[in-house]
Amino acid sequence: xxxxxxxxxxxxxxxxxxxxxxxxxxxxxxxxxxxxxxxxxxxxxxxxxxxxxxxxxxxxxxxxxxxxxxxxxxxxxxxxxxxxxxxxxxxxxxxxxxxxxxxxxxxxxxxxxxxxxxxxxxxxxxxxxxxxxxxxxxxxxxxxxxxxxxxxxxxxxxxxxxxx
Amino acid sequence: xxxxxxxxxxxxxxxxxxxxxxxxxxxxxxxxxxxxxxxxxxxxxxxxxxxxxxxxxxxxxxxxxxxxxxxxxxxxxxxxxxxxxxxxxxxxxxxxxxxxxxxxxxxxxxxxxxxxxxxxxxxxxxxxxxxxxxxxxxxxxxxxxxxxxxxxxxxxxxxxxxxxxxxxxxxxxxxxxxxxxxxxxxxxxxxxxxxxxxxxxxxxxxxxxxxxxxxxxxxxxxxxxxxxxxxxxxxxxxxxxxxxxxxxxxxxxxxxxxxxxxxxxxxxxxxxxxxxxxxxxxxxxxxx
Numbered sequence: 001x002x003x004x005x006x007x008x009x010x011x012x013x014x015x016x017x018x019x020x021x022x023x024x025x026x027x028x029x030x031x032x033x034x035x036x037x038x039x040x041x042x043x044x045x046x047x048x049x050x051x052x053x054x055x056x057x058x059x060x061x062x063x064x065x066x067x068x069x070x071x072x073x074x075x076x077x078x079x080x081x082x083x084x085x086x087x088x089x090x091x092x093x094x095x096x097x098x099x100x101x102x103x104x105x106x107x108x109x110x111x112x113x114x115x116x117x118x119x120x121x122x123x124x125x126x127x128x129x130x131x132x133x134x135x136x137x138x139x140x141x142x143x144x145x146x147x148x149x150x151x152x153x154x155x156x157x158x159x160x161x162x163x164x
Numbered sequence: 165x166x167x168x169x170x171x172x173x174x175x176x177x178x179x180x181x182x183x184x185x186x187x188x189x190x191x192x193x194x195x196x197x198x199x200x201x202x203x204x205x206x207x208x209x210x211x212x213x214x215x216x217x218x219x220x221x222x223x224x225x226x227x228x229x230x231x232x233x234x235x236x237x238x239x240x241x242x243x244x245x246x247x248x249x250x251x252x253x254x255x256x257x258x259x260x261x262x263x264x265x266x267x268x269x270x271x272x273x274x275x276x277x278x279x280x281x282x283x284x285x286x287x288x289x290x291x292x293x294x295x296x297x298x299x300x301x302x303x304x305x306x307x308x309x310x311x312x313x314x315x316x317x318x319x320x321x322x323x324x325x326x327x328x329x330x331x332x333x334x335x336x337x338x339x340x341x342x343x344x345x346x347x348x349x350x351x352x353x354x355x356x357x358x359x360x361x362x363x364x365x366x367x368x369x370x371x372x373x374x375x376x377x378x379x380x381x382x383x384x385x386x387x388x389x390x391x392x393x394x395x396x397x398x399x400x401x402x403x404x405x406x407x408x409x410x411x412x413x414x415x416x417x418x419x420x421x422x423x424x425x426x427x428x429x430x431x432x433x434x435x436x437x438x439x440x441x442x443x444x445x446x447x448x449x450x451x452x
Contacts (some may be wrong), residue, residue, distance in 0.1 A: 005173040026174035027167075027207060027217070049205045050272060051358065062245070062274040068204040069275070070197070073221050074173045116270065120420055137357035138269020 013077045016084025024077070031055045031067040042082035042111050046140070053139030056119075057081050062118040065138075082111035085118055088137035088152060094118050096154040103152030105143035113139045115151045127157055167207045174217040180225040183218050186333065191368070192329035196220045198241055199275035201268065202284045226279065226334060229253070234340060237303075240279025240333045244268070244291075244379045247278070256341055258365045259294035264428035266290055269358055279333040282315075285389075288429075290351055291388035292319075293366035296382035297337035297347075305334040312337075322388035323431045345370045345378070348446040352438055354429070362430035365419040365442040369450050376400050376450065381443070385392075386422040386435055395421050396443070405451045414447070415440040 008023040015038060022037040034040045035059070046054030048067050057064040058080040083090045094117045097103065104110040113136065118128060120135030127135065141149060152161050174197060177183035187194050196215040197203055206212040220226060226241040231252050238247070245263035247253055254261050267290045268276060281289045292315070300315035307330060315336070319325050327333070347368040353359030366383035370377050379400045381393040396418040403410050424435035441447065 006170050025172070026219075027168040029167055029204070029208070048397065049207045050201055051448040055273060056271055063271045065271045067208065067405055068200045070174060070200060070204065070219070072176060073200070075176070093297050119270070134357075135270060138271050157258070 009072065011071055011075055013074050013079055015079045018083060024071040026057035026070060026072040028071040029067050030057075030059075030071055030074050030079075031066040033071050033074070034066060034079075035062065037112055040081050040083050044108050044111055046108065046112075049142070052109070053112040053116060056111050056115040056139065061122075063116055063138075080115075082114060085114060091160050092118060094121065095137060097152040097159065098149070101152040101155055102148045105141075105146065109139055109141040109143075113141065113149055117156065120153070121160065123156055125157065126161060127153075129154075132157075167210050167212060167384055172207070172212070172215055172217070176219040178282065179312070180334075183220060183223065184305060184330070185332045186218060187332065190216075193351040194218050194285070196332055197276045198280040199243065201272050202280065202286075220332070226332075231340075235337045236340060237335050237337045238278055239335050240276045240282075242279075242336075243311075243418050243442060244276050244278075245270070247291075248273070249426070257298060257338060259297055259347050259349045259368065260291060260338070263294045263351070263364075266351045266376035272337050278336055282318070282336070283325070283327065283333055285319055285325050287322065287387060288361050288364070288385040289390060290361060290364050290384060293364050293382035293384050294349065295304065295336065296390065296392045297366045297368050297380040298341075299380075301337045302333055303335040303337065304331050306331045310334070312423040316382075316392045319389035341368075343370055346450050346452070348449045350442055350445070352442075360429060363424070363435050363438050363442070363445070365439070367443075367446045369446075371450060374404055374406070376403050376405060379450075381418075381446070383422060383439060384399040385429075386424040386439055388423070391422060393418055393421055405447065411444055411447060415443055418443050 003143050006025055009026055011024050022097045024033045036044050044054040048050035050065045050068045057066045059077050094114050116136055122130050194216045195214045197219050227239040229250050244267050247264040250263050261450045281291050295315050301312045302315055304311050313326055345368045349366045351364045352362050361384055367381040369379035379397050381397055384390045396414055397416045400414055424432040426432050
């Protein structure tokens, strides 16, 4: 019989603007809590070891790999996933740019890419090329060759500037 | 194989004193868990040996960066992102900021901590060479008190360190440079972003009246621990930089004190050659 050390704990946090509670083992991956308990399956699992960025989310405003966050550390946190990126029912400028500029192909990396780009533009509204590359460097894509993703982020930043 | 989650306990102590008394009550049973960038990888691979963890992520006593005239003291939970954002560190400790910028991605830098990087004890870690160059000291606390340990003697062998059961790394203190040192950092990996080092080289020094007055050299991924190249430093100290024989002698000294191995990331031979080349590049920077 395996050793039963831990019990599930009640977990309360704010996800995409709504207060939620659920139960999870303290060291369950936040990625699994989001997908399996909260049914937010937009966040993807790629490598499961913090290398690929497919599970990127924002936690208290910081970009994190949700596969490396234990559930207990999400207690009381404010979380944004890809489901919370749209503004009032319309696409975020980054999402629109990915569509317009072909930044998505198979789609597995896309939620993480978009979270990384949204987080980058929050920190640097007018990023230079190096800042964009750095901001996306933790997100791997096996389809696009990256240039269309890079161009999507350039366009999103430019569109935001035009609107401002 | 994935981990069996019910086997892993994790608690959040309300403050540092509570964490330390928990660790003292069951010596060796409870391990500190910070940003999880190393431990969660082991968990997912089914290779996390310990079963009981204290979530120290929110302990205010382990956070913050404070500067005095002599030192900058960084809480053990200082993240790589916080290192890069700090004005004094950016100005006076560029090696630490470069190491932080070249460790993992934005997401890793938001969660990975200096204390965790030290306690994970990897010889391939990128911030320790910089910390050695800056004569870092580590503050270690337990329910019984606190002690300071020079970082250069903290790691005693592969994944071995001077940290007893019940002890926790509380802060890291680096000495503020007194003069205009020339500083050099280079990490060599398979790619620019997100790679673990094949070799990491951090060094600083100053030249007075044509002679090397002070020099510090530290390397990652060339020995069972991150290594201070003390014998190479000794050979360089007091020497004239334009001496043609100096570079070769220093390269040989460095080659004699590193013991790089063949592994999945590189070969011992490659690492040895690159170490020599990086030393040459550092001496060029020092002479410039």
